[in-house]
Amino acid sequence: MSDETRLDDDDVTLAERPEEAARPDDRLDDERLDEENTLKPDYVRRVRDALEAGENGTVYDLVEPLHPADIADLFELCEADERALLAVAISDLMGSEVIAELNDYVREDMMEALDPEAVATIVEQLETDDAVQLIEDLDEEDQQAVLAEVEAEDRVAIESALSYPEETAGRLMSRNFVAVPEHLTVGQLIDFLRAEDDLPTEFYEVFIVDASHHPVGTCALGWVLTTPRNIALSDVMKRDQTLIPVMLDQEEVALMFQKYNLISAAVIDEDGRLVGQMTVDDIVHIISEEAGEDTLLLSGAGDGDINEPxxxxxxxxxxxxxxxxxxxxxxxxxxxxxxxxxxxxxxxxxxxxxxxxxxxxxxxxxxxxxxxxxxxxxxxxxxxxxxxxxxxxxxxxxxxxxxxxxxxxxxxxxxxxxxxxxxxxxxxxxxxxxxxxxxxxxxxxxxxxxxxxxxxxxxxxxxxxxxxxxxxxxxxxxxxxx
CATH class of the missing domain: 1.10.357.20 (SLC41 divalent cation transporters, integral membrane domain)
Known part of the structure; x- marks a missing residue:
């Protein structure tokens, strides 16, 4: 008998049945994507022809089934003057996920073409770090116009992030995290997580803090789910943790994640207080960016982006x-x-x-x-x-x-x-x-x-x-x- 846990057929959800789950290669059969998951030239041509003909309904029908990342790719494949037309045609699809996936230069051009109210609507849908990335390259006047339309709480968080130098942990960190006092029990933590409406969309561990909001340990979600409710967090939390100074350069942050095999890590200010977190998905982007940057710098090719002016x-x-x-x-x-x-x-x-x-x-x-x-x-x-x-x-x-x-x-x-x-x-x-x-x-x-x-x-x-x-x-x- 295997040691693995066995479940009855009725306990397995539809998404967990291998024969009924979505296959990874399902998208390869799509008429819009080739075997390398890139948009087919014929499909891109049809979208551009419909844009030129002013057939916005056709454009919407063609684009609507795409994944947000593929929509972002479509924008980059269009000419600069076509991107504004495409944005108008698929305005309902222009959510935060699409904006976050756009190339920096393409996104900057689009943000300058949109009015501050439209940009503010998009910003409010994003995590703070993504929102900062969205507006940091705008002119000071445009930044202030956008921030004036953003809700006060989001505006304070964004302005705080913009106060840190570019490519530092403070600029890139997420301010959405879960921190609880160390006197709680596992059961109390679980009840809190279930009752709280404003939790981050994704997090991997809970930070344990003292009365001064200094991080004293972490609890991985796996520990929380497998530990009896009556056990105190102070008895199961991991006290040794890697803390990231808020002014640390992003390249050094990436090296810390690589060296210590981190999934997430607390970001602390100059007084050692917990102010944010970095997660591995942020680090993947940093590693890719830094690797490409060093390669291009070796040749003196600047940013080396095909969308660069x-x-x-x-x-x-x-x-x-x-x-x-x-x-x-x-x-x-x-x-x-x-x-x-x-x-x-x-x-x-x-x-x-x-x-x-x-x-x-x-x-x-x-x-x-x-x-x-x-x-x-x-x-x-x-x-x-x-x-x-x-x-x-x-x-x-x-x-x-x-x-x-x-x-x-x-x-x-x-x-x-x-x-x-x-x-x-x-x-x-x-x-x-x-x-x-x-x-x-x-x-x-x-x-x-x-x-x-x-x-x-x-x-x-x-x-x-x-x-x-x-x-x-x-x-x-x-x-x-x-």
Whole structure:
């Protein structure tokens, strides 16, 4: 006999019967969605054609069956001038769930197109953290106009959140949580939860607080449901808990959730009082956002959002291209210094791109590993030396391997001396790439700058310059270009 609890057939609800429950792949059969759960081009075209023809009823019928997340995707697939028409056609479907799923730039455009009363109606349907995300990018004047239409209690909560810096726990936390005094029993807590009308829509644990509203422990809902009613909360609560300071950066919050396997955590103010909670669904968005942000910063591509205004995208990218132009001139000056040698031995010009390309790729590899290690707190001040030594050894082994291959090929095609020169230059350049790939991001981090910000521009400059200098310098020193 299995230890699992057995229920009679009559005790199982319809949703719990496997054969009668909604299958995960039911939506794949929908004419609107393809096998990857993205909207089909034909379906999007039909919606846009109906919008253009002014057939709002047809548009509504087409869109009404969609999940809120799919409706948000539909807005992003439409042109900017079509989005306002779509919002009007499906106004009854434009609930908080759709708004919360919209891309930041698309949502900002739509909020600016709606009047303050309409925005306030949407805001009042949202959790505080979602409401803040909705209006934080609006102009100050528009923010005040919207807040003036919001109920006083919601307005105070939103204004309190907006008072914290962006990307901090205070800005992102939910102010809807369950906190009870520690003198209650499990039964009293259950009765409270059943009788209370204003509970959060989702929560995973109950916070236990003292008389000063300082968190002293937590009770997971599973414990509450499986513990006898007469047991005091103080006897079953978990006293060790991870507390998140209200000013902590969102990336550090995500690392805490990952490190301690948290589902939710209390957020405390400067005096240690409980003021909110962070939940794992918030963290999933943060992790995705931070990962994408670091990847784009490594290339200097700005936000990298396809909905970003062209002027903003241009501004974000061109400044790093200009910086790259300046760093490229350094390598060009080194080449110019050896111009006479290159004229005498054309093979040097043929082989130079190989030295630069391999060095740049090696530097990018090391830099990517280093930036990730910094972002996940794997690389700290206490182990920087060890990581640098590790990457130096990896770079040396890579250099030996590549130098043997390129040296042998060059010796066979040109001369053994030139093969030895490019082999030595390759080892020097890959060692340089390994050092630069660690030291450049670490230097950014020590200067309190984001280590992902266009580190590749500086690493590439170092590897190109050192590669050309080593290769051409060794060629001249060996007498090849005399």
């Amino acid at each position: 062209i002027r903003d995208a241009y501004s974000a990218r061109v400044r790093w291209l200009v910086a790259n132009l300046g760093t490229a001139l350094v390598a060009s000056l080194i080449i110019a210094a050896f111009g006479a040698a290159i004229e005498k031995l054309v093979a040097l010009a043929i082989l130079m791109p190989i030295v630069a390309s391999i060095g740049g790729n090696a530097g990018t590899q090391t830099m990517a590993v280093t930036v990730r290690a910094i972002a996940t707190n794997q690389l700290t001040r206490s182990n920087t030396g060890r990581i640098l030594w590790r990457e130096t050894r990896v770079a040396f082994l890579n250099g030996i391997t590549i130098s043997v291959l390129i040296g042998a090929a060059t010796a066979a095609i040109f001369t053994p001396t030139l093969g030895a020169v490019i082999a030595a230059a390759m080892i020097i350049n890959l060692l340089t790439a390994g050092l630069a790939g660690v030291l450049v991001p670490v230097a950014f981090e020590r200067l309190d700058q984001d280590p992902a910000v266009a580190s590749s521009v500086f690493v590439t400059m170092i590897t190109d310059s050192m590669g050309f200098f080593a290769f051409l310098g060794l060629a001249v020193a060996s007498g090849l270009a005399n």
